Amino acid sequence: MDIVLIGAGNLATRLGLRLQECEHRIVQVYSRTEKSARELAEKLSTDWTTHSADISPEGQLYLVSVSDKAVEPLLSGIQFGGGLVAHTAGSLSMDVLKPFATNHGVFYPLQTFSKSREVDFTQIPICVEASNSKSLDILRKLGNSISDDVREVDSTQRRQLHLSAVFVCNFVNHLYAIGEELLNEAEIGFDILKPLIAETAAKALEFSPKEVQTGPAIRFDRNVIDRHMEMLKEHPQWNNIYKLLSESIHQLHTK
Amino acid sequence: MDIVLIGAGNLATRLGLRLQECEHRIVQVYSRTEKSARELAEKLSTDWTTHSADISPEGQLYLVSVSDKAVEPLLSGIQFGGGLVAHTAGSLSMDVLKPFATNHGVFYPLQTFSKSREVDFTQIPICVEASNSKSLDILRKLGNSISDDVREVDSTQRRQLHLSAVFVCNFVNHLYAIGEELLNEAEIGFDILKPLIAETAAKALEFSPKEVQTGPAIRFDRNVIDRHMEMLKEHPQWNNIYKLLSESIHQLHTK
Numbered sequence: 194m195d196i197v198l199i200g201a202g203n204l205a206t207r208l209g210l211r212l213q214e215c216e217h218r219i220v221q222v223y224s225r226t227e228k229s230a231r232e233l234a235e236k237l238s239t240d241w242t243t244h245s246a247d248i249s250p251e252g253q254l255y256l257v258s259v260s261d262k263a264v265e266p267l268l269s270g271i272q273f274g275g276g277l278v279a280h281t282a283g284s285l286s287m288d289v290l291k292p293f294a295t296n297h298g299v300f301y302p303l304q305t306f307s308k309s310r311e312v313d314f315t316q317i318p319i320c321v322e323a324s325n326s327k328s329l330d331i332l333r334k335l336g337n338s339i340s341d342d343v344r345e346v347d348s349t350q351r352r353q354l355h356l357s358a359v360f361v362c363n364f365v366n367h368l369y370a371i372g373e374e375l376l377n378e379a380e381i382g383f384d385i386l387k388p389l390i391a392e393t394a395a396k397a398l399e400f401s402p403k404e405v406q407t408g409p410a411i412r413f414d415r416n417v418i419d420r421h422m423e424m425l426k427e428h429p430q431w432n433n434i435y436k437l438l439s440e441s442i443h444q445l446h447t448k
Numbered sequence: 449m450d451i452v453l454i455g456a457g458n459l460a461t462r463l464g465l466r467l468q469e470c471e472h473r474i475v476q477v478y479s480r481t482e483k484s485a486r487e488l489a490e491k492l493s494t495d496w497t498t499h500s501a502d503i504s505p506e507g508q509l510y511l512v513s514v515s516d517k518a519v520e521p522l523l524s525g526i527q528f529g530g531g532l533v534a535h536t537a538g539s540l541s542m543d544v545l546k547p548f549a550t551n552h553g554v555f556y557p558l559q560t561f562s563k564s565r566e567v568d569f570t571q572i573p574i575c576v577e578a579s580n581s582k583s584l585d586i587l588r589k590l591g592n593s594i595s596d597d598v599r600e601v602d603s604t605q606r607r608q609l610h611l612s613a614v615f616v617c618n619f620v621n622h623l624y625a626i627g628e629e630l631l632n633e634a635e636i637g638f639d640i641l642k643p644l645i646a647e648t649a650a651k652a653l654e655f656s657p658k659e660v661q662t663g664p665a666i667r668f669d670r671n672v673i674d675r676h677m678e679m680l681k682e683h684p685q686w687n688n689i690y691k692l693l694s695e696s697i698h699q700l701h702t703k
Contacts, residue, residue: 370656
């Protein structure tokens, strides 16, 4: 399939490389910034542009991976002809694409991407949705060509999925970062926490997280909680996070 | 080594089984509740008691794994003779054992334990500390007999380690639980989040979590954040968690 990538961030980069690996042709890369456009186009040995007016009309599929608020202003300047236009965002309704293309849809890979880290696409759930059955079929086939897990998910479910993803990925990673900062202060290397991080995730893959909760908050052990909050008094924001999460754990388990 | 287990919770259970596997003799199990004492003693084919006065004087080592606030009232009723007494708690100072035994110390395995889930002890950091060099030597040897990673960590560092562990394990698991509850509401199976959970943890094992943060909060994408907070209005506690963690991410990355 002939694909134009609109956007050149973490997701567009990993997705573009994977699509090419699976014999799709990346016709062109568009990005607002020359650096991003050029970098990704070089990785893919293809053409690039920073002018929306110069976006190729030859794409069979246009994958839009720019920030939510950039989608509408950007797309209103583009002539897509008959190509299918799909965005890759978790929390954006499919309908935002309606004014710009008759054939439109969503192609949302549920994963966290970094430009520099390879991921195993076969395991990544690809959530698809489309304005008509022919477009859905195209997106589904595209999904199956790069992943073993393609699902039809509507806009309402997808935004809830994206919200959950923020909790289990972005927020989780921030808690790792707080753990790392706290260890820095005690001059302990972050390595010591790695078996614990790995085991906590491994448990969630096997059991219901709610059922395997451990720690001072589940028994609301005031001694430990008060001592920890005292230790965090120089970090008022982390102290608040500690308090709120402890209360939330306790509440979820006494419902 | 002849060991008496004081406490029969998740940690005592997994540690007791591992110690026995590594040719140590579990002389006796004490727990306040008969059910826990009996259950663990049966798993270990050994003796048990619920009376602190009946705790065997024949232990070379007494491992105390009860809740922090239970330690002092419990230990004041026990005659240890010459045995080494060590607790296994992350946030309890070693000195709390001073009044009860000349030879005392700490044997803290940094991991999350469930009675029903086996863990690979060779990878678990065991943090040891003792009141004298002979006791330290005993705890270090015991640690080396069950794990490849034994470290001397003093009480101040250990309590910071435990605080970090609460963030990267207990709080992380709670965020998994919130993700699970949110998916339940949308009638989506938790399975769909598992590749994301696994990848987020895998990234933390390879990179500094601070460096690989992704998501709406790092660019403080108001569109997405406001929409998510609106979606959480029926869950005021999770709405607060969302707000606080998003602000904290943004703050850590604009320092």
